[in-house]
Amino acid sequence: GNSVTQMEGPVTLSEEAFLTINCTYTATGYPSLFWYVQYPGEGLQLLLKATKADDKGSNKGFEATYRKETTSFHLEKGSVQVSDSAVYFCALSGGGGADGLTFGKGTHLIIQP
């Protein structure tokens, strides 16, 4: 079956540091890949997505590239802010968005001023 593995936190960084959150997946076929963010007290929000190999998703300074050869979708941001503190979930869908999502365990990111 499908599975997603991401680094577990908490990850603590200083403001303006470079961020990488690793995510690898196992899936049959050609899944779509997603990063969702959950801010304290709020619901999940789509951060970015990629639907085919070599696609790069980007939003709010975050980027992730769909790497089929390494089955990875690592999240990066060049300079983090305190407001980026949240829990980040990597997820995949086997059928675009029409299927339920398989999530990683989530990475709690803490940015210190």
Add this chain to the structure above:
Amino acid sequence: GAVVSQHPSWVICKSGTSVKIECRSLDFQATTMFWYRQFPKQSLMLMATSNEGSKATYEQGVEKDKFLINHASLTLSTLTVTSAHPEDSSFYICSAPTQGETQYFGPGTRLLVL
């Protein structure tokens, strides 16, 4: 963007009672909705796929008689936890995909069974 709401946002009930949770797509229609369960500091686990006008599809290990799902209209799905027990206490989240297939999530419902 699209908005998905859930009601109630939290509920406390006695063991043995049933609890209904509603999931609504506010500005779009959804023939399919999904129900997830999230344990503290853990990931979301897909429980079932709710299909408008037909039976829900349950993931392996999820008791369909325990978690009743009804998708009565294109904007409403309900999850009923029947004869709830303390081990059913959890955070229940629904999602709905738009035509562009991006899934939008509700804010979640926290259930505590005493």
